[in-house]
Amino acid sequence: MNYPRTLQWRGDAADGKLVIIDQTRLPGDLVYLDLERLEQVIDAIQRLAVRGAPAIGVAGAYGCVLALREGRGEAGLELLAQARPTAVNLRWAVERVWKEAKSDASRALEAAKRINAEDVAACEAIGRHGAQLIRPGMGVHTHCNAGALATSGMGTALAPMYVAHGNGVKFRVFADETRPLLQGARLTAWELAQAGIDVTVIGDDMAAIVLREKKTQLVITGADRIARNGDTANKVGTYALALAARAHGAPFYIAAPKSTFDTAARNGADVPIEERKESELREWQGALLTPHGARVFNPAFDVTPAELISGYITEDGILSAAEITGWLG
Ligand code: MRU
Numbered sequence: 001m002n003y004p005r006t007l008q009w010r011g012d013a014a015d016g017k018l019v020i021i022d023q024t025r026l027p028g029d030l031v032y033l034d035l036e037r038l039e040q041v042i043d044a045i046q047r048l049a050v051r052g053a054p055a056i057g058v059a060g061a062y063g064c065v066l067a068l069r070e071g072r073g074e075a076g077l078e079l080l081a082q083a084r085p086t087a088v089n090l091r092w093a094v095e096r097v098w099k100e101a102k103s104d105a106s107r108a109l110e111a112a113k114r115i116n117a118e119d120v121a122a123c124e125a126i127g128r129h130g131a132q133l134i135r136p137g138m139g140v141h142t143h144c145n146a147g148a149l150a151t152s153g154m155g156t157a158l159a160p161m162y163v164a165h166g167n168g169v170k171f172r173v174f175a176d177e178t179r180p181l182l183q184g185a186r187l188t189a190w191e192l193a194q195a196g197i198d199v200t201v202i203g204d205d206m207a208a209i210v211l212r213e214k215k216t217q218l219v220i221t222g223a224d225r226i227a228r229n230g231d232t233a234n235k236v237g238t239y240a241l242a243l244a245a246r247a248h249g250a251p252f253y254i255a256a257p258k259s260t261f262d263t264a265a266r267n268g269a270d271v272p273i274e275e276r277k278e279s280e281l282r283e284w285q286g287a288l289l290t291p292h293g294a295r296v297f298n299p300a301f302d303v304t305p306a307e308l309i310s311g312y313i314t315e316d317g318i319l320s321a322a323e324i325t326g327w328l329g
């Protein structure tokens with residue numbers, strides 16, 4: 001399947017490096033970054049050069065190798081785990097590497113490679129399970145980027161689209177542009193267009209009319225953290241999209257691997273929501289978009305309540321909210 005390889009480890013634990021696509025440069029330039037130090041990985045995660053919950057989990061796992069070979073120990077790993085707060089995959093991956101490898105960088109690399117391989121396999125399984133929801137002629141709606149660029153495999157929300165396309169199903173994707181950083185317009189549209197999938201970008205504020213006019217009949221998004229009751233944190237705007245989907249009778253699915261489910265979060269109120277800097281809303285390429293006197297509120301995520309979600313497309317099949325706790329164990 002034709003999708004971008006977002007990150008890969010090259011070399012061994014002693015002198016290898018993490019190579020990532022710099023997502024801040026897309027769609028204009030396809031540029032790769034070599035990350036050879038812990039601080040570079042933290043910086044890449046914080047400025048969204050690598051982003052998307054599973055991708056930052058895998059990047060975090062490889063970041064542990066760099067931290068340990070620098071002799072940074074558990075404190076270095078904690079810094080890494082805190083780089084972004086909402087996507088639970090990051091802390092999950094860092095804690096798993098520490099549990100499996102302690103301060104041994106070679107064993108950390110083995111653990112990171114296992115996490116990477118599991119992510120690739122989970123994406124493929126999500127793609128297979130979710131593809132059955134996509135019927136010929138359908139319009140499929142998505143928000144932000146939960147594609148290959150957001151994982152180390154073929155994505156979560158976009159994986160069913162890659163599989164359906166590979167099966168010869170003809171459908172159309174509507175991608176919300178996703179203010180303020182435009183992950184939908186820049187990243188989702190880029191990777192789907194590269195794969196030859198019919199994609200149309202709309203402003204976030206156009207989602208309701210697109211659903212009302214039945215241009216889209218199915219919504220699939222990714223997730224950054226899913227609580228035990230099914231409440232789901234994802235890119236800000238997902239909640240509004242779920243409300244519009246409910247109002248217009250379109251099923252709304254979340255696609256995510258087990259590593260995005262937080263066994264410790266009882267509901268959405270337990271999920272920390274990252275607030276990002278004002279300049280992301282205030283400026284565009286150096287030009288002011290808002291007057292100095294106006295305040296800016298910039299939460300990066302919101303929580304969609306479980307009652308608006310039709311199901312969760314996971315590597316083990318499509319679950320209802322009621323099935324989550326039993327499945328997580
Ligand atoms: O701030 P971002 O770009 O990291 O936000 C990404 C999202 O909200 C994705 O939808 C989510 O991480 C799922 S990625 C498979």
